[in-house]
Amino acid sequence: MNLLRSPGTADLPSPVRSVLSVRMPTVAVGLLLLVTVVASAVLQPGFFSPYGLSASFATFLPLATIAAAQTIIVLGGGIDLSIGTVVTLSSAVSVVLMQGDDGRLPLALAAGLATGAACGLFNGLVVAVLRLQPIVATFATSSVFGGLALLVLPTPGGQAAPVLTGTYRMVLLLYVPIPAILLLALFLGWRLLRGTRFGQHLYAVGGNADAAYTSAVPVSAVRVLSYTLGGLVAALAGVALLADAGAGDPTLGTQLTLGSIAALVIGGTRLRGGSGGVGGALVGAVVLSLIQGLVFFAGVPTNAREFVYGCIIIAAIALAGLLTNRNGSAAGTTGGNR
């Protein structure tokens, strides 16, 4: 597979090459973050005020969590086009059980998380045991989950528990919003997972499933687990969405899936699997949310907003693609030869 290297990097000494290949996506996404934060601080009045920070992080968290879920699946060599519908289904289940009652919160959250994990498990079994191609398989399951979400909650609505929405809006120590702490917790959770045996196996399976199999990695089990875990994290995103909006919406699915994949690619994770990480995806999601806010605050006319936002995302993705593939070009030249 990797016998061919692109001529551009082959001549360079290996330390330089490794710096170029490993650091570039990280540097690029860091720069993007810096640019968007500075621009937001200039254009958005009160961006660094406690209220501004709280509002920003409240919108970051749902997208960042979905992006993290998608990253876990993509790292293992899969992809989940149903992830948006997993989010809407699990949040629909939660909000219907909650009925705006604090006492029912634990039960409702547990049911939502279990729903997400079950959806993920189903995806994992379809992909790893039935061995269907992930793109079409998760397209089919997205139809199932989306339909279930509409059954549970036919129209946007329901009422989240006041404790949930109240806690989500809290700001600790004047400047530290709760969603920011949760974002950090998400990242730390990923670092813990990355260090486990499963974390290693995930990269091994995504990088080269045949080689992993030969090295006695339980490939199918790792795939099923990665989808299940992805589903569970997607359900967490559903909770965050619920806490942010205060109500459920069964129709958001496709949009969320698109956002999760865009954030992951901007964050430097390779869509072929085996390279990248959740940290990048989190930053990618923050960048995406910031750009959306910037388009609003830069005074772009209402009808042009979506177009400008779309163009900026494409540009960011193209930039990320250019930098990420600097080392992935070997795979590019031999791509699809199996």
Added chain:
Amino acid sequence: MTTTIPSIPLRRLAKDPVVISGAVTLLLWGAASLYSPAFATWGHIVTTLTVASFLGVIAIGQTLVIIAGGEGIDLSVGAAATLSAIVASRFMNGSDDGLFFAVLAALASACVIGVVNAIGVLVFRVPPLVMTLGMIAVVAGFIRLYTGGRPEGSAAPLLNQLVTGDTVLGIPGVLWLWLGLSVLVIWLLRRTSYGWRLYAVGANRTTAYLSGVNPSAVKFSAYVLSSLFAGVGGLLLLGYTQNVYTNLGADYMLNSVAAAVIGGTALVGGVGGYLGTIIGAILLTVLSALLRTMQIGGGEWGDAPRQILFGLVLIIVLTAYGRQKRLRG
């Protein structure tokens, strides 16, 4: 790949995706006819095929892009179809006068999407899935900007005639058009050097390159053709619905991929053909017509149960042959 095939063995036939999906289609259609005899009438068959033709035409380009390999996929076909329909309806505005120009403008606008996709994939090396997914947002944004959120105009009477009325030998013009395009595409894939180059690039980009094929040019053409055919599909849809709305083509995004995959075109590239996609498109249409006729859903449940069953049946159909090879051992 495979060596000598003296005669077509039965086992090989039973594993051919085109044969399987054809059989499943007949099975579904038979079940539908048993459930409601109206399904077996000529008029109903023509209607079902007409609805399938939109998906079939849109899936032409999808098939080409997937065959060209390199994880090729075009999720922006739905957006391209919508854009083409919206541009056309505005220029036509319910009369035949500007028909030619309207069609030209619509197809040109669709092609722009294909060109941008190709540049993103080939020059900036964005994975096709991401590039074409991102283009959906751009095109949706452009449509918002272009129409102000309220698309105007309506289909030219001639276009409407082509799709719904005016039959030749009892078959509407749109089906003749689909037949003509199908013959053209199958000939293109099987008998021309362009088709061979497409399969060569899809099967192994490096060997194709070393054999004197320009992989980038082949892929570029595949993406542009994909948007072009999606644009044609959008025009046909416009002729059917007469008026446009902003998510007219949204359903065709993944259904076109499903039609190709059901028809035996593998997402790894270099394998498959358009005949299978035709059957895949008919299968999906019959399936959704069957679920509609059985009146699953409707009323207070809305579309939901139909959507769930559609997904489950799709998984079952794919399990029949759409499986990837087992890992070594």
